[in-house]
Amino acid sequence: MTMLKKQLRPAIVLTLVLCLLTGAVYPGVVTGIAQLLFPRQANGSLVTVDGRVVGSELIGQAFKLPGYFHSRSSAAGADGYDASASIATNKGPTDLKLADTLIAGAVERAVQEDGAVKGKIPTDMVTTSASGLDPHISPANAALQVARVARARGVSEADVRALLTRRIEGRQFGFFGEPRVNVLLLNIALDSAYGRPARQP
Amino acid sequence: MTINGWLQIGFYGLCLLLVAKPLGLYLVRVYDGSMRWLGPVERLIYRVSGIDPAEDQHWTRYAGGMLLFSVVSMLFTYLALRLQHILPLNPQQFPAVADRQAFETAASFTTNTNWQSYSGETTMSYFSQMTQLAFHNFISAAVGVACAVGLVRGIARKSAGRLGNFWADTVRGTLYVFLPVSLIGALLLVQQGVIQNFRPYVEVTTLEGAKQVLAMGPAASQVAIKQFGSNGGGFFNMNSAHPFENPTPWSNFIEMFALLAIASGLIWMFGDMVKKRAHGWAVWAASFIIFAGGVATAYWSEARGNPIHAERGIDVVASEVQPGGNMEGKEVRYGIANSALWATATTAASNGSVNAMHDSFTPLAGLVPIVNMQLGEVVFGGVGAGLYGILMMVLLTVFIAGLMVGRTPEYLGKRIQAREVQMVMLYVLVFPAAILTLTAISSVLAPGLAGRNNAGPHGLSEILYAFTSTAANNGSAFAGITGTTYYYNTLLGLNMLIGRFAMIVPMLAVAGFLAEKKVAPESAGTFPVTTPLFVVLLVSVILIVGALTFFPVLSLGPIVEHLLMGAGRLF
Numbered sequence: 001m002t003m004l005k006k007q008l009r010p011a012i013v014l015t016l017v018l019c020l021l022t023g024a025v026y027p028g029v030v031t032g033i034a035q036l037l038f039p040r041q042a043n044g045s046l047v048t049v050d051g052r053v054v055g056s057e058l059i060g061q062a063f064k065l066p067g068y069f070h071s072r073s074s075a076a077g078a079d080g081y082d083a084s085a086s087i088a089t090n091k092g093p094t095d096l097k098l099a100d101t102l103i104a105g106a107v108e109r110a111v112q113e114d115g116a117v118k119g120k121i122p123t124d125m126v127t128t129s130a131s132g133l134d135p136h137i138s139p140a141n142a143a144l145q146v147a148r149v150a151r152a153r154g155v156s157e158a159d160v161r162a163l164l165t166r167r168i169e170g171r172q173f174g175f176f177g178e179p180r181v182n183v184l185l186l187n188i189a190l191d192s193a194y195g196r197p198a199r200q201p
Numbered sequence: 202m203t204i205n206g207w208l209q210i211g212f213y214g215l216c217l218l219l220v221a222k223p224l225g226l227y228l229v230r231v232y233d234g235s236m237r238w239l240g241p242v243e244r245l246i247y248r249v250s251g252i253d254p255a256e257d258q259h260w261t262r263y264a265g266g267m268l269l270f271s272v273v274s275m276l277f278t279y280l281a282l283r284l285q286h287i288l289p290l291n292p293q294q295f296p297a298v299a300d301r302q303a304f305e306t307a308a309s310f311t312t313n314t315n316w317q318s319y320s321g322e323t324t325m326s327y328f329s330q331m332t333q334l335a336f337h338n339f340i341s342a343a344v345g346v347a348c349a350v351g352l353v354r355g356i357a358r359k360s361a362g363r364l365g366n367f368w369a370d371t372v373r374g375t376l377y378v379f380l381p382v383s384l385i386g387a388l389l390l391v392q393q394g395v396i397q398n399f400r401p402y403v404e405v406t407t408l409e410g411a412k413q414v415l416a417m418g419p420a421a422s423q424v425a426i427k428q429f430g431s432n433g434g435g436f437f438n439m440n441s442a443h444p445f446e447n448p449t450p451w452s453n454f455i456e457m458f459a460l461l462a463i464a465s466g467l468i469w470m471f472g473d474m475v476k477k478r479a480h481g482w483a484v485w486a487a488s489f490i491i492f493a494g495g496v497a498t499a500y501w502s503e504a505r506g507n508p509i510h511a512e513r514g515i516d517v518v519a520s521e522v523q524p525g526g527n528m529e530g531k532e533v534r535y536g537i538a539n540s541a542l543w544a545t546a547t548t549a550a551s552n553g554s555v556n557a558m559h560d561s562f563t564p565l566a567g568l569v570p571i572v573n574m575q576l577g578e579v580v581f582g583g584v585g586a587g588l589y590g591i592l593m594m595v596l597l598t599v600f601i602a603g604l605m606v607g608r609t610p611e612y613l614g615k616r617i618q619a620r621e622v623q624m625v626m627l628y629v630l631v632f633p634a635a636i637l638t639l640t641a642i643s644s645v646l647a648p649g650l651a652g653r654n655n656a657g658p659h660g661l662s663e664i665l666y667a668f669t670s671t672a673a674n675n676g677s678a679f680a681g682i683t684g685t686t687y688y689y690n691t692l693l694g695l696n697m698l699i700g701r702f703a704m705i706v707p708m709l710a711v712a713g714f715l716a717e718k719k720v721a722p723e724s725a726g727t728f729p730v731t732t733p734l735f736v737v738l739l740v741s742v743i744l745i746v747g748a749l750t751f752f753p754v755l756s757l758g759p760i761v762e763h764l765l766m767g768a769g770r771l772f
Binding site: 003004006007008009010011012013014015017018019021022023024026027029030031033034035037038041042043044045046049052053054055056058059060061062063064065068072079081082083084085086087088089090091092093094095096098099100103104107110111116118119120121122123124126127128129130131132133134135136137138139140141143171172173175176177178179180184187188191 | 212246250262265270277322332335339388391396397400402405411413414415416421426439444453454507511513517520521523524526528530536556560561563564567655657663680762766
């Protein structure tokens with residue numbers, strides 16, 4: 001019993017002391033330094049257009065207008081891209097709904113809207129991301145959408161393609177990750193070049 | 202598969218190799234008590250807690266302290282989660298966490314499992330995240346390393362019978378290891394875009410005029426320790442796939458590196474403490490061999506993609522303009538190689554954070570994390586847990602080698618006898634017994650079956666993954682499973698407690714028994730533990746113990762699903 005009593009004090013006091021140190025002091029210090037050195041990143045890398053916050057460059061958005069490049073499919077929230085409820089489909093490789101509804105449906109849309117050729121569709125274009133908030137698409141996915149965007153905005157494909165090419169991010173430090181395009185930043189660049197797209201669906 | 206993909210994977214392995222010795226040297230000095238740069242803080246903590254760091258403890262006392270500390274801190278967290286609604290720093294005004302969920306989450310974070318059946322951004326206040334979950338990230342990691350250090354001392358010491366001081370080991374690990382590395386890691390992550398603030402969620406109007414609510418919070422400080430401490434519980438629901446938790450390929454690399462760095466250093470520390478660095482490297486090599494096999498399998502399977510989806514029209518061939526392969530449940534910025542690498546690393550260690558959805562992996566790639574966990578997470582392993590896990594396997598290997606040549610097995614000059622082997626076997630058997638029994642029960646009971654998100658063999662894999670992950674204190678999931686029911690919250694919570702404490706206690710008993718033994722000089726009959734032969738034997742024992750136990754259930758889950766996928770069968 002004395003052994004238990006002797007050990008109980010460190011157990012209780014250490015819980016409180018370490019909780020204070022690792023649960024309050026540590027995150028407090030990190031927050032202080034982060035807000036001082038990297039305030040933009042620490043607060044969500046928010047993007048402003050004409051003084052209005054339109055989102056975060058790290059968080060994807062749903063785009064439905066033909067004049068915008070479209071993001072990947074998202075399972076977050078009823079309409080996708082709910083940035084307060086990240087989630088994936090979590091459908092497995094032999095799931096019927098994934099193969100015949102989600103992927104087959106996205107393939108059909110890519111064929112009809114963008115003239116994609118079956119068998120040549122970039123894999124990120126018809127699959128759902130892990131976070132439901134993926135801000136990027138692959139360069140091949142974006143390239144397939146150029147014709148539709150140009151048509152909807154009444155501008156030349158070459159111009160849109162040139163704008164896209166400038167916004168392709170290579171691998172980080174030339175080595176890490178995959179080449180990609182940030183959809184929100186690309187669409188903002190489109191708007192600033194050609195104005196906002198027409199509102200028809 | 203691309204050359205760049207393999208180079209990224211190779212670079213990662215190289216970094217693990219390079220960090221082993223410098224970090225190992227540092228760890229040796231932390232745990233022998235010669236690290237003093239936070240001396241005043243350390244001594245203050247000892248004084249208020251009534252700890253005598255010089256007290257050398259018998260294994261029963263060492264284990265008793267560990268159990269008591271775990272019970273107290275778990276109750277503390279249960280209470281705090283139940284009272285979340287009246288505690289501060291709750292800008293979204295989340296209610297109290299439900300009883301079953303609070304129990305499971307408290308068990309989950311106390312045992313270093315960090316299984317997340319809740320969604321962080323819709324359940325937990327900033328207060329709960331910081332003072333409870335992140336706090337447990339620190340101490341469960343420090344406790345795990347302390348127990349591993351206790352075992353190493355038991356092996357290294359001669360006729361001592363004492364393992365050191367549990368309290369001092371825990372405090373030293375927290376102060377000198379986990380706090381400094383997390384501070385640096387957190388700031389590196391913020392620089393890349395991981396958020397760190399106390400603001401309420403931000404509502405924005407998107408480019409197309411829709412409302413979007415951006416979850417906020419002190420994420421970076423928690424993400425850093427969740428990686429270094431092989432915890433894995435994310436700040437957000439989608440863990441390190443969430444762009445605010447892991448925004449760039451570079452942040453992804455930092456997080457993956459953090460995941461195995463300390464485990465790699467611990468193996469070197471072990472070699473140094475037992476005065477046989479070559480033996481440490483032999484254990485490191487065995488880990489690396491199994492790890493490389495896992496990564497190669499997962500990367501190959503994911504890059505090959507899903508033939509059923511390819512038939513629907515997808516181009517699965519990777520190029521410089523698209524990632525190819527199986528991108529369901531993956532993020533474009535990481536692509537295939539980094540997703541496969543992360544999945545292997547997070548289950549080699551008892552980490553369990555994810556950057557892609559294992560549930561949507563092709564069957565053989567999904568098999569890799571399951572097998573990694575079923576091998577006992579001994580491949581580099583978690584912080585602490587991995588080291589003592591692989592040392593149990595080393596003892597088993599030495600024992601089997603002794604049987605094969607008909608001599609009393611010896612390990613580093615100590616005779617391995619019935620008592621030790623009984624405890625090692627208890628350690629080895631508790632684990633599959635818990636996993637297989639609970640998986641079998643859940644595969645027939647209605648509330649067990651109701652949790653599945655997939656039909657067919659994949660549904661069995663989901664259940665198997667859940668019980669494997671919780672017993673192994675991993676925390677990753679085939680995340681389609683609905684774990685927020687009384688049935689799963691309770692069983693999974695209990696399974697985590699079994700997987701932690703019913704394994705640590707026999708392990709510490711082995712440490713205590715070994716510590717009492719005399720050391721005999723090596724002779725011609727001693728089985729050398731530094732040779733390639735030993736590495737091969739160790740790898741074989743790990744694979745055979747794991748594979749034989751779990752092969753039947755694996756063949757009903759991922760293996761049969763792989764065959765059915767090839768035949769185009771859907772469920």
